[in-house]
Amino acid sequence: MGHTATVHLVRHGEVHNPDRVLYGRLDGFGLSELGKEMALGIAEHFVQRAEQGRPVHMLAASPLQRAQETIAPLSARLGLPVTIEERVLEAENAFEGLSSVKRQLRRPKYWPLLVNPFRPSWGEPYKQQVARVLAAVKDLSDQAIADHGEGAEVVVVSHQLPIWVTRLWAENRPLWHDPRSRECTLTSITSLHIGPGGVESVSYEEPNKELSKQALALPGA
Template identity: 80%
Template sequence: MASTATIHLVRHGEVYNPDKVLYGRLDGFGLSELGRQMAEGIAEHFAQRADNGHPLHLLASSPLQRAQETIAPLAAALQLPVIEEERVLEAENAFEGLSNVKHRLRRPRYWPLLLNPFRPTWGEPYKQQVERMLAAVKDLADRAIAEHGDGAEAVVVSHQLPIWVTRLWAEQQPLWHDPRQRECSLTSVTSLHIGPTGVESLSYTEPNRHLSDQALALPGA
């Protein structure tokens, strides 16, 4: 019988960003105090799952500071190393480093970046994001199964847009979307259930809903 695995894609916690910069892949954007509470909440969530018969076997994270800080309490609680996974990095964005992006979009100099929202022309193509995310998920699932057997589970801390477009792909939905409609709150868990044919189903949970409701709507998350 073919083996299975579950890869939990966790979005990082709230970032300290008082100037509301679209930070994208920039260095130096760590978690806020609320974000650190979210990271502790995620650690507790997976510790409870382990107590209920669903232990984690591998941990991986985007190299960005906010992702590394989100996974740190979980790694400490489980005493597991964290694999740094470049392929689950935040999407590239031409507006990275800017604040008040909506206002800036009124300027003609930025209009060429908005020509094709289906691709999108202002950043990394959605298809490319999905491809790199799926490659990372497959490798982690294969490794988890090889090292820990059928039913192995792993957590990967990533970023909203790459997680969301991967979910759209898994649900056979168009990758183009309204960003306001993303169901991927801070420290939410999008679980990909991997079988012989690849991603066979997914589930979504918000362990920190009570905290994410308090979070600021920040760009570049």
């Protein structure tokens, strides 16, 4: 029996974004008041798990402000430092910075970017996102097992698209998808259960389900 670990990929909380900008990797988009409430809820969720004998051993997050603000309450509650993990960053997107994206896409200058939804042609290829997230997951789980032994748990705050395509890959599903179909709500937890052969199974939960119902739904945000 080889070592095992669980890496929990948590999507960040709601962002303060009154202009409904597709913010992508842009700086300066922090959590809304609702998002801060979500971050507290996630912290409470993992603290309760620890009290039930399932402690978290390591924390990591995307360098973007919304991810760092989401993990901060958990870091404070657990007294654990946060590793900045560039490989779980939001996907690159040519439409970054636009508001009312659906309306903007009617403009001919953007049409060449839309030729191949399977790749996708407007942003970072799905396979590339999966590869970098999995590389981060492997390094973090290896480190957690080395430091804390079998059954080590890691929480990583990331972004919807990289988390979702990694889950699709882990479940042997096609990476191409309709963005509206993503099961990855704000501060949801997509847990990768790691065994000797890599990712062996995936589980999903929404501890902040009631709060996420109040959120402003923006695909990909």
